[in-house]
Amino acid sequence: xxxxxxxxxxxxxxxxxxxxxxxxxxxxxxxxxxxxxxxxxxxxxxxxxxxxxxxxxxxxxxxxxxxxxxxxxxxxxxxxxxxxxxxxxxxxxxxxxxxxxxxxxxxxxxx
Amino acid sequence: xxxxxxxxxxxxxxxxxxxxxxxxxxxxxxxxxxxxxxxxxxxxxxxxxxxxxxxxxxxxxxxxxxxxxxxxxxxxxxxxxxxxxxxxxxxxxxxxxxxxxxxxxxxxxxxxx
Numbered sequence: 001x002x003x004x005x006x007x008x009x010x011x012x013x014x015x016x017x018x019x020x021x022x023x024x025x026x027x028x029x030x031x032x033x034x035x036x037x038x039x040x041x042x043x044x045x046x047x048x049x050x051x052x053x054x055x056x057x058x059x060x061x062x063x064x065x066x067x068x069x070x071x072x073x074x075x076x077x078x079x080x081x082x083x084x085x086x087x088x089x090x091x092x093x094x095x096x097x098x099x100x101x102x103x104x105x106x107x108x109x110x111x
Numbered sequence: 112x113x114x115x116x117x118x119x120x121x122x123x124x125x126x127x128x129x130x131x132x133x134x135x136x137x138x139x140x141x142x143x144x145x146x147x148x149x150x151x152x153x154x155x156x157x158x159x160x161x162x163x164x165x166x167x168x169x170x171x172x173x174x175x176x177x178x179x180x181x182x183x184x185x186x187x188x189x190x191x192x193x194x195x196x197x198x199x200x201x202x203x204x205x206x207x208x209x210x211x212x213x214x215x216x217x218x219x220x221x222x223x224x
Contacts (some may be wrong), residue, residue: 031210042200042217048210056210089153098143100212102154
């Protein structure tokens with residue numbers, strides 16, 4: 001079946017603007033994760049959704065970052081008042097057991 | 112704070128050689144240790160994973176060795192091929208935070224023909 005999809009694949013924005021990134025998980029996967037990957041670095045956990053439980057938001061770097069998920073479906077990551085340090089690849093993953101399946105990511109560039 | 116430390120940062124190996132990547136963890140109790148492979152422009156993909164009750168796991172040319180007492184685990188790529196050129200990440204899952212994989216910083220492996 002289809003894997004995890006993310007849109008847009010690339011996003012260029014100006015400092016101070018808001019951006020919204022979308023993730024479509026694999027159908028049937030109850031867990032969904034967002035990570036940030038800065039150039040040449042590892043993955044930084046942002047937020048985790050599991051079924052109808054309250055999300056684990058402990059990795060969000062500031063209150064400018066928020067995420068929502070509709071049931072066990074689509075998730076959106078919103079970054080308000082973007083800063084240059086927000087430039088990175090934002091990766092989404094989903095799982096129904098141990099293995100997390102990653103999407104291709106959204107490359108965000110803040111000018 | 113980075114709880115999973117990975118080395119080396121980069122590695123060049125000849126075709127047919129062995130690539131070895133090491134990871135060490137500290138403080139937190141972890142119950143699952145996956146390795147991910149990432150090609151440029153793609154998301155990471157699970158390569159192989161191990162649980163702490165096992166000291167070694169082999170899948171094809173890829174082997175994880177796990178040393179629980181030393182809090183270290185490593186990935187060995189045998190008979191390295193140019194198609195193995197990628198960035199490899201180790202990760203560890205905290206026992207009390209099931210969703211929060213802690214990733215190492217990554218190792219860029221280049222296999223020369």
